[in-house]
Amino acid sequence: MKVKRSERLIDMTYYLLENPHTLIPLTLFAKRYNSAKSSISEDLTIAKNTFAKRGLGFLETVPGAAGGVRYIPKMEKEAVEAFIQELCDELNHSKRLLPGGYVYLSDMLGEPKWLRKIGRAIASLYVDKEVDSVMTVATKGVPIAQAVASYLNVPFVIVRRDSKVTEGSTVSINYVSGSSSDRVEKMELSRRSLEMGSKVVIVDDFLKGGGTVNGMISLIEEFNSEVVGATVIAENIFKGERSVSDYTSLLKVDKVHTQERTIEVVPGDFIDKL
Amino acid sequence: MKVKRSERLIDMTYYLLENPHTLIPLTLFAKRYNSAKSSISEDLTIAKNTFAKRGLGFLETVPGAAGGVRYIPKMEKEAVEAFIQELCDELNHSKRLLPGGYVYLSDMLGEPKWLRKIGRAIASLYVDKEVDSVMTVATKGVPIAQAVASYLNVPFVIVRRDSKVTEGSTVSINYVSGSSSDRVEKMELSRRSLEMGSKVVIVDDFLKGGGTVNGMISLIEEFNSEVVGATVIAENIFKGERSVSDYTSLLKVDKVHTQERTIEVVPGDFIDKL
Incomplete structure (x- = not known):
């Protein structure tokens, strides 16, 4: 069953914080939440903006087939x-x-x-x-x-x-x-x-x-x-x-x-x- | 301006993970996100279920005026x-x-x-x-x-x-x-x-x-x-x-x-x- 966005965002945040400086392929999240890559992309855009706005560090997105997302815990x-x-x-x-x-x-x-x-x-x-x-x-x-x-x-x-x-x-x-x-x-x-x-x-x-x-x-x-x-x-x-x-x-x-x-x-x- | 649920859930997850075993009053989140306590309560229900389902630990909710939420990082x-x-x-x-x-x-x-x-x-x-x-x-x-x-x-x-x-x-x-x-x-x-x-x-x-x-x-x-x-x-x-x-x-x-x-x-x- 497809996982809801709210659940995805919570688990994704946890996962990213647990794995700083690690490139996480979109496919990992897509599989984990049984969701389309496009939905995961949208989640990550929301997460990226929130992390930046709230000073929680940076989410670096790497485009392309070998791409994904990387959490960089950096203080302003x-x-x-x-x-x-x-x-x-x-x-x-x-x-x-x-x-x-x-x-x-x-x-x-x-x-x-x-x-x-x-x-x-x-x-x-x-x-x-x-x-x-x-x-x-x-x-x-x-x-x-x-x-x-x-x-x-x-x-x-x-x-x-x-x-x-x-x-x-x-x-x-x-x-x-x-x-x-x-x-x-x-x-x-x-x-x-x-x-x-x-x-x-x-x-x-x-x-x-x-x-x-x-x-x-x-x-x-x-x-x-x-x-x-x-x-x-x-x-x-x-x-x-x-x-x-x-x-x-x-x-x-x-x-x-x-x-x-x-x-x-x-x-x-x-x-x-x- | 009221903060959207998606942003609240991300920041809330971060905040809870950073402050384990600490009773966080609902009012703190309500103020932080300029949102009604009832909305924060709904957020926490979503978070609580996700944490439990995904094995991220437990969210303990304490009811009442002096109540709030406490994150207990426990492995199953x-x-x-x-x-x-x-x-x-x-x-x-x-x-x-x-x-x-x-x-x-x-x-x-x-x-x-x-x-x-x-x-x-x-x-x-x-x-x-x-x-x-x-x-x-x-x-x-x-x-x-x-x-x-x-x-x-x-x-x-x-x-x-x-x-x-x-x-x-x-x-x-x-x-x-x-x-x-x-x-x-x-x-x-x-x-x-x-x-x-x-x-x-x-x-x-x-x-x-x-x-x-x-x-x-x-x-x-x-x-x-x-x-x-x-x-x-x-x-x-x-x-x-x-x-x-x-x-x-x-x-x-x-x-x-x-x-x-x-x-x-x-x-x-x-x-x-x-």
């Missing part, structure tokens, strides 16, 4: 701007100040509602680029990588400072820790987790000296792969020269007064790159 | 069963066998498409229970916790074996590592990350002796909180008495022949508890 620039301001407001509290000028972020990085927004915002910068994988370093970066990877619909890989027996063989590198430039640390990645020749987006929570991001860049080179870009949630105050320059940050922790226990979080340069 | 038992079989088929490969009888899972735990299913499947066991938080141990458990928390729409917390400066003050406990019963290890949790009196679901990737899960149970007690349940992806072969008995597993690694490099992964008891 204004929505990203508002979200970054929301993040600033949330973080501008003295209770978030930790010793050493760090900011307590763990609660936000454990909140699905924040992570969905963080993921969609960061993914928006990379939607038009070819991305095979999102990379981060354990542990804090993992929720960010997962959120971004989910909206780009690509796998994410976790670099570790200590590998486990459940990893199999690994590739390791030594890197200069940015925060104390004479300390050399090790990071490693499971050999199976990244294919040679991959295009990789790096994400992390904090960037201070840049040593960790730099280490991941070296590791990506070891896999004969390519860095598409690097984005961190917060860029921390840092006196001295950073070992990495090509990155974007959602936020900048501008002034930390440990004595008065005040902190000033402002938008980073992410929005300018969108 | 048959769908969970099929998914667990899919997991078994994927894992029953000798290339996944690691030294010590471990199974290589990292690639799946880095794939958004697997994680969405894992999250929805595990969350299905807890949808009718009161849950405040999902807990796991770094690093492998994090993607699972995030996926489950996302579908339950509650925060997740990460227990660590080594705390970092970005955590703030922590509560730590010592626990007997299950794999070598005489080794005592430490795990800790940021004090700010879990409120006293919380109801907590524990998740992890592997369970061998049960020491880690047991450690998390002790930690939950330190926070005067309550364990709602514990679910692991795979229960590994283990000779001897486990230190924990009250858990469910999606999979059982039944036979590992290290010499012949064969492995047998079968469904665990999770499905019986649904």
Whole structure:
């Protein structure tokens, strides 16, 4: 029996959201709803307009026999701007100040509602680029990588400072820790987790000296792969020269007064790159 | 201007999926679409039937002045069963066998498409229970916790074996590592990350002796909180008495022949508890 338009639109929306960045042939929907391709085309026009009007992302329609529809979860620039301001407001509290000028972020990085927004915002910068994988370093970066990877619909890989027996063989590198430039640390990645020749987006929570991001860049080179870009949630105050320059940050922790226990979080340069 | 039904249904589906387990008052939709409550009620009836028919989860309608609608992402038992079989088929490969009888899972735990299913499947066991938080141990458990928390729409917390400066003050406990019963290890949790009196679901990737899960149970007690349940992806072969008995597993690694490099992964008891 032919499925009604109302049911088609609901199920179609669900299906598209579950399969971002995936080309879905019209025939799949036509079969799924036992409906003519022309009806499906009309549905998609309605969906496309609604997604655009409501800021739910973009529906890209690919014409022709091999064509179909692709859902691109992208936030509008204004929505990203508002979200970054929301993040600033949330973080501008003295209770978030930790010793050493760090900011307590763990609660936000454990909140699905924040992570969905963080993921969609960061993914928006990379939607038009070819991305095979999102990379981060354990542990804090993992929720960010997962959120971004989910909206780009690509796998994410976790670099570790200590590998486990459940990893199999690994590739390791030594890197200069940015925060104390004479300390050399090790990071490693499971050999199976990244294919040679991959295009990789790096994400992390904090960037201070840049040593960790730099280490991941070296590791990506070891896999004969390519860095598409690097984005961190917060860029921390840092006196001295950073070992990495090509990155974007959602936020900048501008002034930390440990004595008065005040902190000033402002938008980073992410929005300018969108 | 009044918004058309087709547009309402698309945006409503998106909105519900983004806000699982959240009571959304009819008035919110009525205002959002500049439509009468009676029209919104009709929309929700269509949505409710479609969600049920297509296995997209449940729409719970709450009548009365304080009423509204709540989206419960729950997988049907048959769908969970099929998914667990899919997991078994994927894992029953000798290339996944690691030294010590471990199974290589990292690639799946880095794939958004697997994680969405894992999250929805595990969350299905807890949808009718009161849950405040999902807990796991770094690093492998994090993607699972995030996926489950996302579908339950509650925060997740990460227990660590080594705390970092970005955590703030922590509560730590010592626990007997299950794999070598005489080794005592430490795990800790940021004090700010879990409120006293919380109801907590524990998740992890592997369970061998049960020491880690047991450690998390002790930690939950330190926070005067309550364990709602514990679910692991795979229960590994283990000779001897486990230190924990009250858990469910999606999979059982039944036979590992290290010499012949064969492995047998079968469904665990999770499905019986649904």
